[in-house]
Amino acid sequence: MLLAGLAVGAATSRTAWAANPVLPGWYADPEIRIFGDRYWIYPTYSADGPVPAPPSRFTRWQTHERASPTIWSPFLRQTFLDAFSSPDLVSWTRHPRVLDVKDVDWAAYAVWAPSAIEQDGRYFLFFGANDIKTDRQRGGIGVAVSDRPEGPFRDAIGKPLIGSIVNGAQPIDQMVFRDDDGTCYLYYGGWKHCNVVKLSRDLTSLTPFADGETYKAITPPPTMSRDRSC
Numbered sequence: 001m002l003l004a005g006l007a008v009g010a011a012t013s014r015t016a017w018a019a020n021p022v023l024p025g026w027y028a029d030p031e032i033r034i035f036g037d038r039y040w041i042y043p044t045y046s047a048d049g050p051v052p053a054p055p056s057r058f059t060r061w062q063t064h065e066r067a068s069p070t071i072w073s074p075f076l077r078q079t080f081l082d083a084f085s086s087p088d089l090v091s092w093t094r095h096p097r098v099l100d101v102k103d104v105d106w107a108a109y110a111v112w113a114p115s116a117i118e119q120d121g122r123y124f125l126f127f128g129a130n131d132i133k134t135d136r137q138r139g140g141i142g143v144a145v146s147d148r149p150e151g152p153f154r155d156a157i158g159k160p161l162i163g164s165i166v167n168g169a170q171p172i173d174q175m176v177f178r179d180d181d182g183t184c185y186l187y188y189g190g191w192k193h194c195n196v197v198k199l200s201r202d203l204t205s206l207t208p209f210a211d212g213e214t215y216k217a218i219t220p221p222p223t224m225s226r227d228r229s230c
Contacts, residue, residue, distance in 0.1 A: 128142075
């Protein structure tokens with residue numbers, strides 16, 4: 001929806017229109033940010049186009065994890081993230097492999113839904129990996145850091161920031177948000193459940209809320225879901 005919508009309204013003073021879709025290739029889960037004087041889109045690499053992407057390099061542990069017969073095969077191609085930048089929402093520059101599992105040794109596949117933010121002159125990229133179904137699996141939501149919005153991003157803490165299932169929410173599909181007071185929060189969830197957590201000042205750990213809770217369930221009640229129309 002976002003990628004198609006950008007094509008409708010983006011124009012320069014000479015009425016140059018963006019393509020539709022604005023990005024070539026197969027991408028999903030786009031998030032758009034403004035860093036400096038450029039717009040940035042961080043999407044999930046959804047599938048190969050006519051020319052397959054070069055494979056990532058894997059550690060022995062990553063190779064072992066990828067051998068599981070329960071993994072849906074398209075997830076095995078999702079081992080990196082690209083980004084795209086534009087000065088005008090019309091012409092876009094691709095920045096390949098801003099994050100790759102070679103720089104995140106606990107991530108092996110299903111690298112999803114990047115969410116980026118600048119903090120104190122550095123850039124942080126939150127991402128899901130490994131599509132975990134139980135707390136016995138290694139994976140979840142990670143955080144990577146770079147000095148530039150185009151990366152390269154590298155794992156910031158050497159482990160998932162959120163690596164377990166809390167309040168019924170699978171740790172995927174995260175979005176980072178900065179409130180007016182400068183506090184940053186991470187909203188995430190899967191399996192029809194949503195949580196919010198408060199991030200530390202350096203964005204590499206979780207900080208409890210005033211009531212001592214770390215994970216707050218914010219899933220709308222079923223009645224609200226039924227009453228919505230769009």
